[in-house]
Amino acid sequence: MRTGAQLQRIGITGRGLVVALPYLWLMLFFVVPFVIVLKISFSDIDLAIPPYKPLLEWVGKNSLAIKVNFNNYAFLFTDSLYLRAFGNSIKVAFISTLLCLIIGYPMAYGIARAKAATRNVLLLLVILPFWTSLLLRVYAWIGLLKANGVINNVLLSVGIIHEPLTMLYTPFAMYVGIVYSYLPFLILPLYANLEKMDWQLLEAAEDLGCRPWQAFYKITLPLSRNGILAGSMLVFIPAVGEFVIPALLGGPNALMIGRVLWDEFFSNRAWPVASAVAILLLILLVPFMMWYQSVQARETAGAR
Amino acid sequence: MNYRSSYFVLTCLGLGFAFLYIPILSMVVFSFNASKLVTVWDAAHSPTLKWYVALLRNEEILDAAWISVKVAVINATGAVILGTLAGFGLARFTQFRGRFTLNAMTTAPLVMPEVITGLSLLLMFVALEQLIGWPAGRGITTMTIAHMTFSMAYVTVIVNSRLASFDTALEEAAMDLGAHPLKVFFVITLPIIFPAILSGWLLAFTLSWDDLVISSFTSGPGSSTLPMVVFSKVRLGVSPEINVLATITIAVVTTMIIGVSLWMARKARLERLVA
Numbered sequence: 202m203r204t205g206a207q208l209q210r211i212g213i214t215g216r217g218l219v220v221a222l223p224y225l226w227l228m229l230f231f232v233v234p235f236v237i238v239l240k241i242s243f244s245d246i247d248l249a250i251p252p253y254k255p256l257l258e259w260v261g262k263n264s265l266a267i268k269v270n271f272n273n274y275a276f277l278f279t280d281s282l283y284l285r286a287f288g289n290s291i292k293v294a295f296i297s298t299l300l301c302l303i304i305g306y307p308m309a310y311g312i313a314r315a316k317a318a319t320r321n322v323l324l325l326l327v328i329l330p331f332w333t334s335l336l337l338r339v340y341a342w343i344g345l346l347k348a349n350g351v352i353n354n355v356l357l358s359v360g361i362i363h364e365p366l367t368m369l370y371t372p373f374a375m376y377v378g379i380v381y382s383y384l385p386f387l388i389l390p391l392y393a394n395l396e397k398m399d400w401q402l403l404e405a406a407e408d409l410g411c412r413p414w415q416a417f418y419k420i421t422l423p424l425s426r427n428g429i430l431a432g433s434m435l436v437f438i439p440a441v442g443e444f445v446i447p448a449l450l451g452g453p454n455a456l457m458i459g460r461v462l463w464d465e466f467f468s469n470r471a472w473p474v475a476s477a478v479a480i481l482l483l484i485l486l487v488p489f490m491m492w493y494q495s496v497q498a499r500e501t502a503g504a505r
Numbered sequence: 506m507n508y509r510s511s512y513f514v515l516t517c518l519g520l521g522f523a524f525l526y527i528p529i530l531s532m533v534v535f536s537f538n539a540s541k542l543v544t545v546w547d548a549a550h551s552p553t554l555k556w557y558v559a560l561l562r563n564e565e566i567l568d569a570a571w572i573s574v575k576v577a578v579i580n581a582t583g584a585v586i587l588g589t590l591a592g593f594g595l596a597r598f599t600q601f602r603g604r605f606t607l608n609a610m611t612t613a614p615l616v617m618p619e620v621i622t623g624l625s626l627l628l629m630f631v632a633l634e635q636l637i638g639w640p641a642g643r644g645i646t647t648m649t650i651a652h653m654t655f656s657m658a659y660v661t662v663i664v665n666s667r668l669a670s671f672d673t674a675l676e677e678a679a680m681d682l683g684a685h686p687l688k689v690f691f692v693i694t695l696p697i698i699f700p701a702i703l704s705g706w707l708l709a710f711t712l713s714w715d716d717l718v719i720s721s722f723t724s725g726p727g728s729s730t731l732p733m734v735v736f737s738k739v740r741l742g743v744s745p746e747i748n749v750l751a752t753i754t755i756a757v758v759t760t761m762i763i764g765v766s767l768w769m770a771r772k773a774r775l776e777r778l779v780a
Contacts, residue, residue, distance in 0.1 A: 223591035227610040230654040234625035307517030332758045334715040337751040340739045341528035344544045442618020459620045479621045
């Protein structure tokens, strides 16, 4: 039989191996790429493949020159298009998050308070769209919202309207698309939080004379704070950089930063500018990501 | 519990689910519509299966679907291996150097906007190619690596939370009785987390199968995936074949999800009986 010390040694090296593989993978393919984006955001655009100039260049025989330029960033701040796109993305993501909360909170609450058997079915119904292609579900809204689409046809035939409403390729369509796509991301963490709630607290409050709304406002809402925050972050952060939904539903004027980045990269082949946009977007979002992580840590700590 | 859902909550649930399901149902219904106008019901000739036949004859879509399947299967398998290791490490080793970083690196991809992940991975592949000559160009390999990077984060979360809800007593007992840590993992831990691994595999498959943005950045000529083909078609407007594709997707996903959850419910019942 092995001695304890040997076992421990094997255990420790084994542990190292277990985490080393995912650790190295994420370092190489998740962290290092950001360093490269940062590097390229400081280089010049070039008509070559790849379309940027190297940051480090041999000058003469022995000296290495570093050419850092802030032109790409300066460009982003002088052309008002980019700042407007950033502003608009934050606005759209913020309003969408609020709308998701307004629609999703009562749903999560209703699911958490349903009987166990019903609860599982309802949960399944929330998860199902999440597994169905986002692209196809966004596409479905084109068919619903367009001029001769389902909604207009129904409204026309009932006689509520007399000419088709313009809905597709408007900000309205974009909001509908974002709220629709991200709603499950808000409901699920919120449900996970509400499910752990001790409902007797509500009964106690009502016994002591609280109106149901008061009890909700004073007890349920504060206790579900972490669920609200986690769900909101899961909507807000990806929505700021969303590309597919504005591209399909928002029309040519939908100015979202994810779309600007895409066009800089694919249409203009301006890789350094796209990189600078990515870095600014990242700087904007990292505080929210850290906030999300600390909320998550609190949630799991509370669960144990 | 004598709580009864108020009418307000019930109405919200009803409207919410209608909002989630009307678009999906509309695609299913109109996939049987004969009219080329898609959303205008042609009562004289519908329902029809003609768009189903058209889809099955569409070489472009079938080729793209085959590429998507290949990428998704390799991705899911790789992501499950990496994600299980990471999830196990995070749940069972409470203290090790780099724990904080590993935790952050497995949480960040969940919320990172796809355009950023896609761009950064592409630039990474280009830089690697300049540096060591690998990967030569972009294609299925680079796309699969990119997909594994974000889908392993999801697997990590699933495995981690499954392990967190299981106490370590069984594993410790086996270790006390002298079992090698590897044996404990394969005989005790793995069967416990198997449902999590299965859902992780399916989720990783779906994430890869659905991905448009990261694939567009990291793919090369001749390796267009299904979402890329769908996106270029859909940009031009609605198309009856896409409704068919959506209906097939929905049918497969629904069957799979209901099947897996029935299986898990049965397994949980058996576990309760044994315990």
